[in-house]
Amino acid sequence: MLNYIWSALMIISIICAAALGRLGEVTSAAIDGAASAITTAITLLGIMCMWSGFMSIAEQSGLVKLFAILLRPLTKWIFPELPKNSKALNSVTMNMTANLLGMSNAATPLGLAAMEELDRENGHSPHASNSICAFVVVNTASFQLIPASIISLRQTFGGGDPYEIIAPVWIASAIALIVGITVAKMMQRN
Amino acid sequence: MLNLISISITPILLLLIITHGLFKRVNIFSTFTSGAKTGIQTVFNILPTLVAILIAISMFNASGALELLGKLLAPILNIINFPLETLPLAIMRPISGGASLAIVSNILKTTGISSYAGRVASVMMGSTETTFYVIAVYFAAIRIKNMRHTLKAALIADLAGIIASVIVVQFFF
Known part of the structure; x- marks a missing residue:
């Protein structure tokens, strides 16, 4: 699937660029994109080490279990196949906690760690398990208590209430999350 | 107030992890470093995917394809009173976080x-995520060939979030 999207993005770009006379821009954009992947990875490397490290402490101390109990009603619906107290469910819980608290630079490292645990749980099969699919869908839906980055952006422009969008954001992202998980549950049967 | 909460979440969580670890007599320093080590491997696993995806996204951004697509879709969007200014955002949101923010x-x-x-x-912006990026990077961390229904479900969720954004705003204000 990613094959098609990746190639479609580039083919469409080149055709549009040719039609609009922007071939030069597209060429330099390709090179800039490759370079920015490396800068992103280097930044991510530090953050990844930091959160993987703190995550290990929280796991060893049993703190993760407390979060797991709090989120259990939600995780039970989304991941019915993950055993209670499993390492995979612990990692999933930490990622969801980070997402809920709006800690976006913690959510990715914790999410990647969770993917590895889910993969182990799935016996390293080349086919994604239902839990893996559901977990990625949760992470593409972004449910957070305080949408901090958009609020601070609104604050910088001013001229109104920057916080007025919080409740609408909750409702819209809850709808996105519920639709995503429901669709995933319907599709997993085939 | 909310601002204070959002900047203090990370330090509070770190404080909680450290003190809880000390209290439970975990050897926190060596636990941290061995955890950090696993983080390095993960980043190296996703690096090639990151390069591939960022090349395609930045080409798409520079090509002007977005403006063309907007002109094609405009008639359909008027049905739910979709603000046309936000169409480029709706298209870009699943593809690139940086471009969406701009x-x-x-x-x-x-x-x-x-x-x-x-x-x-x-x-x-607040209710959806950079779907393609998340999917590419998350699946790059493990060796899965067949991601099954993930992308379809995620894109349908995005579409639901985008339509919900328009309707919820009309309802609230």
């Missing part, structure tokens, strides 16, 4: 944060 800034600057388009853009 589009939102521009909408907020030109129409104001309490305008219809400004509110819809804010809700859209």
Whole structure:
């Protein structure tokens, strides 16, 4: 699937660029994109080490279990196949906690760690398990208590209430999350 | 107040992890370093995917394809009173977080944060994620060939979030 999207993005770009006379821009954009992947990875490397490290402490101390109990009603619906107290469910819980608290630079490292645990749980099969699919869908839906980055952006422009969008954001992202998980549950049967 | 909460979440969580670890007599320093080591491997696993995806996204951004697509879709969007200014955002949101943020800034600057388009853009930005990036990077961390229904479900969720943003804003304000 990613094959098609990746190639479609580039083919469409080149055709549009040719039609609009922007071939030069597209060429330099390709090179800039490759370079920015490396800068992103280097930044991510530090953050990844930091959160993987703190995550290990929280796991060893049993703190993760407390979060797991709090989120259990939600995780039970989304991941019915993950055993209670499993390492995979612990990692999933930490990622969801980070997402809920709006800690976006913690959510990715914790999410990647969770993917590895889910993969182990799935016996390293080349086919994604239902839990893996559901977990990625949760992470593409972004449910957070305080949408901090958009609020601070609104604050910088001013001229109104920057916080007025919080409740609408909750409702819209809850709808996105519920639709995503429901669709995933319907599709997993085939 | 909310600002204070959002900047203090990370330090509070770190404090909680450290003190809880000390209290439970975990050897926190060596636990941290061995955890950090696993993080390095993960980043190296996703690096090639990151390069591939960022090349395609930045080409798409520079090509002007977005403006063309907007012109094609405009008639359908008028049905739910979709603010046309936010269409580039709706298309870009699943593809690139940075580009979406730039589009939102521009909408907020030109129409104001309490305008219809400004509110819809804010809700859209806050309620959805960079789906392609998340999928590519998350699956790159493990060796899965067949991601099954993940992408379809995620894109349907995005579409639901985008339509919900428009409707919820009309309902609230």
